[in-house]
Amino acid sequence: MSDENVLKIVILGEGRVGKTSILSKYFKKKFNEGEKSTINPAFYEKAVNYNGKTIQFKFWDTAGQEQFNAISALYYQGAVGALLVYDVTIFETFQKVENWVRTLREAVGKISLLVVGNKFDISDKAELDKNSQAVNSYCSKENCSHMYTSAKTGYNVDEAFQSLINTVLNKVVSSGNSGGGNQRRGKRLEIGEHKKKEKEKKGCC
Numbered sequence: 001m002s003d004e005n006v007l008k009i010v011i012l013g014e015g016r017v018g019k020t021s022i023l024s025k026y027f028k029k030k031f032n033e034g035e036k037s038t039i040n041p042a043f044y045e046k047a048v049n050y051n052g053k054t055i056q057f058k059f060w061d062t063a064g065q066e067q068f069n070a071i072s073a074l075y076y077q078g079a080v081g082a083l084l085v086y087d088v089t090i091f092e093t094f095q096k097v098e099n100w101v102r103t104l105r106e107a108v109g110k111i112s113l114l115v116v117g118n119k120f121d122i123s124d125k126a127e128l129d130k131n132s133q134a135v136n137s138y139c140s141k142e143n144c145s146h147m148y149t150s151a152k153t154g155y156n157v158d159e160a161f162q163s164l165i166n167t168v169l170n171k172v173v174s175s176g177n178s179g180g181g182n183q184r185r186g187k188r189l190e191i192g193e194h195k196k197k198e199k200e201k202k203g204c205c
């Protein structure tokens with residue numbers, strides 16, 4: 001498959017928030033209580049048919065630990081979408097999402113973002129309620145979607161991936177409702193064209 005039909009999505013977030021677990025649940029239908037910290041980034045692939053064309057999505061798992069941050073910068077080059085994961089039981093991990101978004105934008109410009117609050121199965125409703133205003137106001141300011149997930153139970157895992165895939169297909173592959181200032185409207189872009197356009201884009205989504 002030509003590179004032009006391959007779209008890169010990165011999974012980012014602090015260490016131990018559940019990035020690998022979410023990928024494993026989606027791609028392997030498995031959850032591992034003893035999932036070890038990721039050391040070597042790996043990718044998972046999914047082929048999607050869009051308007052009769054096969055598009056290969058590559059989801060890159062990265063290591064969230066601080067010592068790997070310099071390395072992971074290389075891995076989000078060329079990304080058109082990002083799944084930003086935080087742990088709903090440790091709200092500081094949400095504040096780190098803001099850092100990832102800033103870094104991502106500096107590296108790749110405009111990009112489709114989905115923020116997920118993982119470990120919903122062990123969340124405390126009062127805590128969720130307390131934090132929801134900050135989450136909603138950040139996501140609405142930055143034009144990012146937000147969902148709660150559980151890699152353990154599978155809650156919203158398929159929905160999160162499907163939602164991000166749809167957003168990327170709508171905004172990157174088709175220019176009809178891309179929201180991009182410089183993109184042609186009402187006309188499909190060739191899939192590789194987003195790479196040329198990346199340089200022109202600034203801001204979120």
Ligand SMILES: Nc1nc2c(ncn2[C@@H]2O[C@H](COP(=O)(O)OP(=O)(O)OP(=O)(O)O)[C@@H](O)[C@H]2O)c(=O)[nH]1
Nearest residue numbers: 015016017018019020021033037038064119151152
């Ligand atoms: N209860 C619960 N535990 C989870 C969930 N997702 C992940 N975990 C657990 O959280 C721990 C960390 O999960 P990982 O998937 O390794 O987290 P990660 O973000 O990939 O971590 P790094 O690779 O270090 O960046 C593991 O013990 C998982 O079993 C979840 O939705 N619910």
Ligand SMILES: [Mg+2]
Nearest residue numbers: 019020037038
């Ligand atoms: Mg991991």
